Amino acid sequence: MNRVRSALAHLIAVVAVLLMPLALTSAWSSEVVNDEDRWVETVGPLATDPDVVNAVAVRLEDLAVATVDVGGAERALEDILGADLGGAGARTEQALREAVRQVVVRVVSSDVFPPAWEEAMRATHTQLLRALRSDSGAEVSVDLGPLLQAVLDSLSEQGLPVTVDASGLDAAFSVASSGELDQARAGYQVVDAAGLGLPVAVALLAAVALLVSARRMVTAGILLVGAALSAVVVWLGLGAARTLLLDRAPTADRNLLAAMYDVLVADLERLALLVVVAGPAVLVVLLLLRRLGGRRRREPAA
Incomplete structure (x- = not known):
């Protein structure tokens, strides 16, 4: 027995x-x-993580530079940087990137960044759960649109000719592609059911x-x-x-x-x-x- x-x-x-x-x-x-609140509570502090801040800043800088009319920016750049560019095209482009970088650093270092990052994380969480719980998923991304708009507004205030607004640009980091989500969906649904x-x-x-x-x-x-x-x-x-x-x-x-x-x-x-x-x-x-x-x-x- x-x-x-x-x-x-x-x-x-x-x-x-x-x-x-x-x-x-x-x-x-x-x-x-x-849990959306726990998700945001977990990833929200990344707004102060150097790797995250740097990655966001690089993306915003590249996008913002592409929106400025270089030909009409020289006088404003001279005022911003306090230097005579002498009409040199290459030097103007370099000065433009420096001016944009200053604005981007100011934005990601300001009080604007943490709440914008948290809002982006909420949207990312919604996308992720929708994709994992449905039969087919679109790409899940982190939308930096509000931060990009803050950068473009600041550039415009300084007299730089911004040609588009943030809504016309792809200001997002890809977190997972639809193919990756298709592979993860079955496993997630088993875990979710448990x-x-x-x-x-x-x-x-x-x-x-x-x-x-x-x-x-x-x-x-x-x-x-x-x-x-x-x-x-x-x-x-x-x-x-x-x-x-x-x-x-x-x-x-x-x-x-x-x-x-x-x-x-x-x-x-x-x-x-x-x-x-x-x-x-x-x-x-x-x-x-x-x-x-x-x-x-x-x-x-x-």
Whole structure:
């Protein structure tokens, strides 16, 4: 009878272990990916991240330079930079880029940037969930239009002839292409369906396995070591996903995407690391307590 109980308990424990990677991922997805406020709270602080600020500034500078009529900008540039350009075309273009860079730096360093970034993140989150939950997804991007418009308004105020407004320009970073979203959709929908119910179910399976088992230390070992191995699988999967995402991204966008990815999965990585460390550690403590208990039982007989 004890053998049957132990075999059943070990089977339940193995099932719980096999479900653990999905349970960890679904808990994180429910708390971070599916919650708009938590998403914005997580990625909002990137407005002060140097890599993000620099990537946004480079994109805004390139777009803004393309909107200015170089031929009509020389006098305004001389006033802005306090230098005589002497009518040299190449020198004027260089001066234009310098003037635009000054404006861009001022915008991304101002109080305008954080709320604009958060608003862009809300829009990105809406796009992402719509694409992942539908049958076909469009590209998901970070819209920098409001920031670009702030730059163009500042350039106009300084007398530079801006030829278009931000609405006529593609001021967005691509986060994921439709092809990448098509590949990710099935996996996301499985994780989304599991939700917070799966982690609870895994915990219940583990409890049942321990209650049923006639050899609870062995069952506990299966659960704790299995949990650690499951966490390693999650950790390796996150690293592989990061590499795949950045390899497919344009070089100019990689720093921004890397910063976004790293901050979004940080909680899941910390959870995985905790499980990797805690699983074996708890098992060692249980074994030591068992040995200590065995010694105490033998002492009176001696």
